[in-house]
Amino acid sequence: MRPEDLPEVRHLPLFRDMDKNNFDELLGRSYDQTFPAGLEMIRQGDPADFLHVVLDGAVELYGKWGGRECTMAVIRPVSTFILAACIKDLPYLMSARTLERSRILLIPAPDLRTTFRRDTEFAVSVINELAACYRAVVRNTKGLKLRNSRERVASYFLRQSRLLDDAPSYMLPVEKRLLASYLGMTPENLSRTLKALESHGVKVNGMRVIITDRVKLAELAQPDILIDGPDPDALGSGSSLPPVQRRA
Amino acid sequence: MRPEDLPEVRHLPLFRDMDKNNFDELLGRSYDQTFPAGLEMIRQGDPADFLHVVLDGAVELYGKWGGRECTMAVIRPVSTFILAACIKDLPYLMSARTLERSRILLIPAPDLRTTFRRDTEFAVSVINELAACYRAVVRNTKGLKLRNSRERVASYFLRQSRLLDDAPSYMLPVEKRLLASYLGMTPENLSRTLKALESHGVKVNGMRVIITDRVKLAELAQPDILIDGPDPDALGSGSSLPPVQRRA
DNA sequence: GCGAAAACTTGACGCAGATCAAGTTTTGGC
């Protein structure tokens, strides 16, 4: 891997507190690999051989069943994903494909497991990471079961804005097609919902989201700390889209 | 707590590998409390002061938003719940109420956190528990997003049967009202779905489920290892109903 | 074991959201 990536990986909550030597050894056993866009890197059901770290690009995690697919998360640099499968040494529950050309660091799962057994600080980090991931998925489930799709879209927009210090405008971090699937709806329904939301305080123009009336939007979305955070959550939780890019 | 409960708690995957002295100390600092039926023991948003262990009775975990509620899980003895909130020292994401008179062991969260810092085996157990919980919730999410309600009911029935070595008949572990909410549907819709499933290999009579044609039912449910398990999962994962009682 | 409350069922109806089928716009490779 490129030497300039090392500090970025080291600064991840998962790795920042572990012993320096253990970190170096773990990274030393890892592989830096580049994948073209649109490649299925992981097929759900495959044995979990490596913890993945996105160094560059973007990766979609999704589930398949029968002929259907649903987007579970999109991971952007620098974050890890599929930690739980590696720890349990069980098959991946989700598939992963690159959305663009991506550089991925592959950390062998067995090394991961031996490392947290001998490095308490790392074990604590793993515990915190997993607990955060778990809570992220639970919050996501609550949103899916308690809100209808219009409410999910509205609260997604507010949540993203909040991550940018309540920015009134920002760019969507992913295509609408993916956003729709992530939110558990069809692209057609999302499209119509966006139009309907124009009278509720938010306007979407291409990839740009413009919050025109935050109060009105919040009235509809009824943002809830126990669903929308903030909660210092893991990004690679397998249930969130990446934070938005700030307006240029 | 009653001395006869101790071995049952000790045999939980979360506690069985830790140092005996640490276990005894942890339990020594805990409280054994009995709650009447129908009591809201935990209100979502409360600070996570205790890890809960159901010793007797049954506890429903549920989420609230606006005026709506949804059942996330039902916990039966002997299992723990809300581990993640305790570890992160963050508010509970779910509320909990007793479904019947229940005896609960309360383990102070701070003691929990200090214990896994000095007991590696316990830390590893916590890691495994959290990873299992995480995977359970992810599988649950996949089921919610990829299956329609009829498919969810059908696969729930098959899953329960499989937990009893493919028993052709068993009793529902919870009221239909709860099952409906857990599966993300209304009681009315569940009721109608049950009738419709009679021509697809399963008959429900009161609380009794009778699988009349396993092949036909499986055709509809399309059971999938990556959604329905088996996967040696945590029961207190916050996303499953208890295993069924075997036919008397 | 009686009576009220809760759980469950059934029917009628409406709506949110899926599906199908064209368009139109945007993206990206050569």
Add this chain to the structure above:
DNA sequence: GCCAAAACTTGATCTGCGTCAAGTTTTCGC
């Protein structure tokens, strides 16, 4: 910068599921 492919939008239609309302059955406290 052009062209094809993909993403997005829009409309028409259908349907799964929620809602409301009125039973019926089961449960449970006294």
